[in-house]
Amino acid sequence: MKVGVIGLGTMGMGAALNLHRKGHQVIGCELHEAARAEFIAAGAAAVASPAELPADLDAVVVFVINAAQTEQVLFGGGVGSAGASADGCLARLNKGAVILCCATIAPEAAKALGARITAAGFLMLDSPVSGGKAGAQGGTLTVMGAGSDAAFAKARPVLDAIAAKVWQLGTEPGVGSTVKMVNQLLAGVHIATAAEALALGIRAGADPKTLFEVISASAGSSWMWQNRVPHVLDGDDTPLSAVSIFVKDLGIVLDQARALTFPLPLAATAHQLFLAAAAHGEGAKDDVFVIRVWQALTGIELPKKSGGG
Numbered sequence: 001m002k003v004g005v006i007g008l009g010t011m012g013m014g015a016a017l018n019l020h021r022k023g024h025q026v027i028g029c030e031l032h033e034a035a036r037a038e039f040i041a042a043g044a045a046a047v048a049s050p051a052e053l054p055a056d057l058d059a060v061v062v063f064v065i066n067a068a069q070t071e072q073v074l075f076g077g078g079v080g081s082a083g084a085s086a087d088g089c090l091a092r093l094n095k096g097a098v099i100l101c102c103a104t105i106a107p108e109a110a111k112a113l114g115a116r117i118t119a120a121g122f123l124m125l126d127s128p129v130s131g132g133k134a135g136a137q138g139g140t141l142t143v144m145g146a147g148s149d150a151a152f153a154k155a156r157p158v159l160d161a162i163a164a165k166v167w168q169l170g171t172e173p174g175v176g177s178t179v180k181m182v183n184q185l186l187a188g189v190h191i192a193t194a195a196e197a198l199a200l201g202i203r204a205g206a207d208p209k210t211l212f213e214v215i216s217a218s219a220g221s222s223w224m225w226q227n228r229v230p231h232v233l234d235g236d237d238t239p240l241s242a243v244s245i246f247v248k249d250l251g252i253v254l255d256q257a258r259a260l261t262f263p264l265p266l267a268a269t270a271h272q273l274f275l276a277a278a279a280h281g282e283g284a285k286d287d288v289f290v291i292r293v294w295q296a297l298t299g300i301e302l303p304k305k306s307g308g309g
Contacts, residue, residue, distance in 0.1 A: 001025070001157050004053045004060040004089060006073050008035040008046070010240055011102070011129065012063030014136025015162040019061075020044045022139075022161040027053055029073075029089070050076070050089035057093045059158050061100045066248060067109035070101055075116065090120055098123040098154040104184060104245075106252045107174040114147070114173030123151035126173035128180035129163070132227070133240045140164035144183070146175035181256060184249040185267050190224035191246065191287050192270040198229055199294035208303060209233055228288035235305035237285040244283040246274045246290075 001024045005016035008030035016039060020026045028039040028046035036046035047053060050073045053060075062070050076088030093099075099117055101110065101124065110126040117124040125147040135141040141163045145152065148171055152159075159166045169175045197220070201211040212229050215221050231237070250271035257264045277283070277290040285292075295302055 001058045002054070002056060003027070003158060004029055004050075004057045004092070005063065006030075006050060006060060006089065007063035008032075008039055009063060010133050011136045011141075012061070013039065014133065014138075015061060015063065015102075015141070016044070017042055017137070018139040019158065019161045024157070024161065027057075029053060049087065050074075050092065051087045053089055053092040055092050057089075057097055059098045059100065059155060060089055060093065061102060061158060061162075063102050065245075066103060067105040067113070070103050070105065070109075070113060074099065074113070090117075090122065093122060095121050096123065096154070098125060098151050098158075100125045100127045100155055100158060101173075102127055102129050104128050104180050104249050104252065105177055106256060107177045107181065110146075110177040111172070111174040123148065123154050124173055125151045125155050126176035127155075127159075128176055130180070130183055131164075135164075136162070143167065144169060144176040144179045146170040146173055146177075181249075181253055184246075185253045185264070187224060188246045188250045188253075188274065189266050189270045190222050191228055192273045192290055194222065194225040194229055195232075195273075195288055195291035196294065197225075198232060199291050199298070199300055202300045202302070203294075203298055228286075231286050231288050232291055233303050235303045237282075237289045239284060239286045241287045242284055243274055243277045243287050243290055246287055247271070247278050247283070250274060 003019055003024050004027050005012055006029040008028045016026055016028050026044050030036050039046045064070055074088050074090050099122055114124045125145050127143050127145045129141045129143050131141040139162055143163045143166045145166055146169045202208055216226050250267055253267050273290050273293055276293045282289050282292050
């Protein structure tokens with residue numbers, strides 16, 4: 001299959017490399033030159049903008065940040081309700097091609113994108129993913145998919161290359177994004193809670209590495225505790241998923257809850273903690289470094305990166 005992958009970040013790079021390794025003709029699309037160079041070094045092709053993608057793509061996988069970016073890379077600027085301008089990638093697709101929209105976006109945004117993509121003559125999967133960097137690199141992502149049977153069938157070679165589990169959640173876009181929204185509620189609360197618990201342990205005098213080992217083998221553990229706390233123990237705030245992502249994603253959760261008149265006190269508190277971390281200058285840091293909110297409030301000392309970094 002001839003596939004464009006837009007967004008060669010943590011998730012998109014892993015997915016694109018797996019598509020390339022499994023024999024697809026893959027063209028990456030990424031603004032940042034270093035990411036393009038990395039992808040080209042792997043033997044694949046990369047361009048800087050959707051307008052530079054080849055004009056005969058069978059599928060496009062979109063790994064950007066939000067709904068606005070998804071709309072921009074698909075439709076470009078100055079378009080009507082269904083059309084695509086030359087700077088959007090829809091102008092580069094074969095008719096009947098499939099678009100996999102993998103960003104975490106609001107369900108209503110997924111529905112609106114689906115309507116525009118269908119009106120333009122293409123297939124769309126509302127297909128947010130979970131699994132992090134390891135899942136992207138290993139081709140073992142979980143895809144929370146929604147779309148027509150035809151869209152799933154057309155996308156199957158792509159899904160087989162990037163995912164270990166594909167949930168077929170419904171025939172209409174929006175259902176996949178609804179499920180991902182619930183996942184992000186849990187993920188954000190779990191990260192904030194893990195940071196809070198670790199900070200409390202440090203303040204009370206527990207050795208953080210020992211604390212991590214004990215809790216990891218106890219009932220209080222969680223996937224996020226085991227996955228994220230090692231970043232703090234290593235003193236490494238390199239973003240695999242950034243604080244700002246959860247400012248956005250928990251914002252989506254809370255917006256949807258308000259529309260449903262549904263109270264979410266825990267998610268709202270977690271959102272405020274991520275906002276506080278971003279306001280403190282941590283927005284581009286790894287998401288578990290929301291712990292620096294407690295560091296700023298209480299003066300706890302966090303583990304330092306080996307070598308003094």
